[in-house]
Amino acid sequence: MKLDLLIKNVDIITMDDRNMVIHDGFLGISDGRISYLSQKPPENAAFKKELDGKGMLAMPGLVNTHTHSAMTLMRNYADDIALESWLFDNIFPVEAKLTDKDVYWGTMLGIAEMLRSGVTAFADMYMFMDEVARAVTETGIKANLCKSPVQFFEDGELKRLDKSQGTVDYYNQYHNSAQGRIKVFVEIHSTYMFNERTLANAASLAKQLNTGVHIHLLETTAEVESSKRDYGMTSVEICKKTGVLDVPVLAAHCVHLTDSDLEILKEKGVSVAHNPASNLKLGSGIARIPEMLERGINVCLGTDGAASNNNLNMFEEMNLAALVHKGTAMDPQLMKAATVLKMGTANGAKAIGFEDTGVLAEGMKADIILIDTDKPHFYPKNNPLSTVVYSAQASDVDTVIVDGNILMQNRQFTGIDEEKIKYEVQALSGRLLSR
Amino acid sequence: MKLDLLIKNVDIITMDDRNMVIHDGFLGISDGRISYLSQKPPENAAFKKELDGKGMLAMPGLVNTHTHSAMTLMRNYADDIALESWLFDNIFPVEAKLTDKDVYWGTMLGIAEMLRSGVTAFADMYMFMDEVARAVTETGIKANLCKSPVQFFEDGELKRLDKSQGTVDYYNQYHNSAQGRIKVFVEIHSTYMFNERTLANAASLAKQLNTGVHIHLLETTAEVESSKRDYGMTSVEICKKTGVLDVPVLAAHCVHLTDSDLEILKEKGVSVAHNPASNLKLGSGIARIPEMLERGINVCLGTDGAASNNNLNMFEEMNLAALVHKGTAMDPQLMKAATVLKMGTANGAKAIGFEDTGVLAEGMKADIILIDTDKPHFYPKNNPLSTVVYSAQASDVDTVIVDGNILMQNRQFTGIDEEKIKYEVQALSGRLLSR
Structure with missing residues (x-):
């Protein structure tokens, strides 16, 4: 099995019809889609990049x-x-x-x-x-x-x-x-x-x-x-x-x-x-x-x-x-x-017309987020669905993947110049917001 | 003026009776209390420690x-x-x-x-x-x-x-x-x-x-x-x-x-x-x-x-x-x-019986938090009170001071062993939560 990306040791909220959660599982991505999803590691897998999902929750974006x-x-x-x-x-x-x-x-x-x-x-x-x-x-x-x-x-x-x-x-x-x-x-x-x-x-x-x-x-x-x-x-x-x-x-x-x-x-x-x-x-x-x-x-x-x-x-x-x-x-x-x-x-x-995303399952587009749950407000670890809805903050999102591309990792953008965005917005707000 | 701590260049939400906000101001702390609060820097001040509040909002804990x-x-x-x-x-x-x-x-x-x-x-x-x-x-x-x-x-x-x-x-x-x-x-x-x-x-x-x-x-x-x-x-x-x-x-x-x-x-x-x-x-x-x-x-x-x-x-x-x-x-x-x-x-x-806190003013206990607003969800910078209530997340709190003591700075605890707390709680939860 050839993968572009393997996410390992991660708790996976699939959001499939049974709301299945996989503990300490593996997610493989090829050509922008989820090509592997299991509690077990893939056999004979070759992968270009690996992410350790230990202490993380993976779920659809x-x-x-x-x-x-x-x-x-x-x-x-x-x-x-x-x-x-x-x-x-x-x-x-x-x-x-x-x-x-x-x-x-x-x-x-x-x-x-x-x-x-x-x-x-x-x-x-x-x-x-x-x-x-x-x-x-x-x-x-x-x-x-x-x-x-x-x-x-x-x-x-x-x-x-x-x-x-x-x-x-x-x-x-x-x-x-x-x-x-x-x-x-x-x-x-x-x-x-x-x-x-x-x-x-x-x-x-x-x-x-x-x-x-x-x-x-x-x-x-x-x-x-x-x-x-x-x-x-x-x-x-x-x-x-x-x-x-x-x-x-x-x-x-x-x-x-x-x-x-x-x-x-x-x-x-x-x-x-x-x-x-x-x-x-x-x-x-x-x-x-x-x-x-x-x-x-x-x-x-x-x-x-x-x-x-x-x-x-x-x-x-x-x-x-x-x-x-x-x-x-x-x-x-x-x-x-x-x-x-x-x-x-x-x-x-x-x-909104993206039928091939929103669920983590093989064949779906790899639009995935990883939530870092190694923080006091997530302990002790219990129901992952409740955890996301009732305990999590937006800032707990650690990694964001769209179509298999990592747009943010460890809360750092891979391709977006955030400093420039903040600077430009602050600069133009004076003209816009003067009353 | 002798200070234990000086926080400089910080936007201060005082929560006084007029809801006064001081932009780019100075907060001095001595003996656990706020001893200086002004838009201007203190004159002839000697201070043991200094915090740069640039890009931060200070408010009562x-x-x-x-x-x-x-x-x-x-x-x-x-x-x-x-x-x-x-x-x-x-x-x-x-x-x-x-x-x-x-x-x-x-x-x-x-x-x-x-x-x-x-x-x-x-x-x-x-x-x-x-x-x-x-x-x-x-x-x-x-x-x-x-x-x-x-x-x-x-x-x-x-x-x-x-x-x-x-x-x-x-x-x-x-x-x-x-x-x-x-x-x-x-x-x-x-x-x-x-x-x-x-x-x-x-x-x-x-x-x-x-x-x-x-x-x-x-x-x-x-x-x-x-x-x-x-x-x-x-x-x-x-x-x-x-x-x-x-x-x-x-x-x-x-x-x-x-x-x-x-x-x-x-x-x-x-x-x-x-x-x-x-x-x-x-x-x-x-x-x-x-x-x-x-x-x-x-x-x-x-x-x-x-x-x-x-x-x-x-x-x-x-x-x-x-x-x-x-x-x-x-x-x-x-x-x-x-x-x-x-x-x-x-x-x-x-x-709850702490009448000498809850407001940032000279003479009050120095129970102060600093909120880091250098993040996309705080731009452009506008009304600080709305910012805290409508835009902020708990994770934006950068620094926590109680009675003048810095308990957290740059999101790091100064004296609390958080890893041990998480470990102990996770360890005891098995016995407690088994159904």
């Missing part, structure tokens, strides 16, 4: 299914204020100043932070998306990117003009680029920024491109009201009516759903990106996640942007997802560790 | 006001199960096996974990409390310890016998011991483990010793019911009736309070230890914290034991406290960063 990476630029800039003021008085004025260069460095910062916290793939929705694709391509991480076919403003007026060609071009240029590490969806910002015509057009475009849609859906009660007013139905219903739900849909938030909305999401196979930190921090409310899971809806996790979080830490999101719903329902048996881990890995991978 | 440190021994051992089964089928059987040695090593582990996450003082309620005092004395941390005057079982029967002399002896031996780093309260486990007579006796004892009481109060709806049944009133009301609230009270949880209970807590100056992670994880519910704060009740934070958390990470508690109440009340202006930081520091110090 985390998948952050909803973020706006470059909003790291507005981190800790506007907190503890009403949503309208947060958005209109603070965030929008900064975003109006953003250049392509700003978005590039903000995205690089977000990617550095995500890799450090064990994220191997993310879904991004923002502006200057060529810069986001560039950052993904350069860093080695995976991403689902999207581009809107609608231009909202022309001559300062809300016009909702179809600019489908830009989305087609973006799809053609980037979908499956970077050795397959980029997938492209069609962006539908939301039902309140689109209208019935543009929703239908975006749905057609996604169908024509044979891809999916990334949408903000029912994040706030304000959207509940606006949808009723503008469409005479819920946002889920207008999406169904316009064909949006006939393609793969990644729907962020889904905080305020009716029972009927839940049924539609289930029937249409929509994936829900749950963003507990952002929903709590902005006072948006608490999504009906346990009910979604009970119905079999594919629920995954996201951080949202750092301006409403204020980090891109998926360990915090897993911990929150596990705790908050137990507490509000007063039921400690809800949201078990295995369920939450699946939301953070396999469910997320499926939702 | 965190105060964990409710934990059972040695329950680290049951970390990740029993999760996602109903409260009754968690307690009776899992925790109690392990606790029945505990020896004094187990509690010593479990507490040492807890202290190592707490120091690493910036905790400089904690309040503990458990068994073998001499061992807890020993661990506190050896490690250099501060603690409020308590001992129950009630022995619950004799010949296997629930008897609630007063053993006040043991509490008096414990108080006399340890209160203000370890150079004043230990305070002793009287333990009242709860109104359901005590009865009217033993509640009154414990209150008298606290009065006689001129000290306070540490109690679990209204953690669950089960206590609401049992109190109604046993006393014909709420737990808060029976505490008031029996004189418990006439001494300083540290009341853990307080999840299920009536409006009248809230008024009584306010009137009697009770301090409430909010334990959001544990309350959520065990499905106990969500305490009415914003209403308590509005009434001026002294609310502080705790982790509870690691068996229901599953760590002793006060950064997580601050983050949860800031997020959860915003989300449930759908109001992003609740629980602002400054409020939550005060809960984690000054309010906690006051609640």
